[in-house]
Amino acid sequence: MKKSNPTILIIEDNLDDQFLIERALRKSGVTDPIHLLSDGDEAIKYMMGEGKFSDRHKYAYPTFILTDLKMMRMDGFAVLEFLKSNPEWAVIPTIVMSSSADLDDIKKAYMLGASSYHVKPRTHGALMHQMKVLHEYWMTCEVPEVDSTGRQVRTNSEGKLGERFPQAGDAGKPSSRISRKTANAKTKSSAS
Structure with missing residues (x-):
């Protein structure tokens, strides 16, 4: 990630858990901005930049999301x-931290795009350790960069592996590599 101003978004309806998670992050050395939200509805408003969240200087797009499941x-x-x-936004590392150890909840979370799933630790020491490890891990990962509007920053992918994947703003357009392959296949089949 290695972003100059990473922002952490914590989505947790239990105020005690909010406090403990933020405290664990701070005590483990995290100085990045942390925004605490109480439910999924508020998180969606944050991501959409609605209401008070329209100030993207104050409420920057998160580089790391930690969410509870049961709210x-x-x-x-x-x-x-x-x-x-x-x-x-699907590229933003999104970590589930829930008190649920139910295998169906875990499976569903991963199927919906969770980057990782963790059962909430029972002690403050274990929570501090887990928050430190999670933060250190995700802050060293490389993820696609987003601009201040939340859109992925366009890359120059010509001649690279990523060339075959659509770029931001290319919705519905095939990449040049796919277009060439399709054209070559059509030429070969019409010659037969």
């Missing part, structure tokens, strides 16, 4: 589904 108004599954439905 009253809109759960973590809805957040994962929302992020997955928008390819620009």
Whole structure:
């Protein structure tokens, strides 16, 4: 990730857990901005830049999302589904931290695009250790960069492996590599 101003988004409806997670991150040396949200509905408003979240200087796009699953108004599954439905945001590392160890919850979270799933630790020391490890790991990972509007920054992929993947803003357009392959296949079949 190695972003100069990483922002952490924590989506957790339990105020005690919010406090403990933020405290664990701070005590493990995290100085990045942390935004605490109470449910999935608020998280979607944050990502969409609605209401108070329209100030992108104050509420920058997150480089790391930590979400609970079981929340009253809109759960973590809805957040994962929302992020997955928008390819620009599906690349943001999204970690589920839930008290649920149910295998169906774990499977569903991964199917909806969770980057990792962790059962909430029972002690503050274990939580501090887990937050430190998660933060250090995800802050050293490389993920596609997004601009201040939340869109992935376009890359020059010509001649690279990524050339075959659509770029931001190329919705519905085949890449040049795919176009050439398709054209070559059509030429060969018409010659037969």
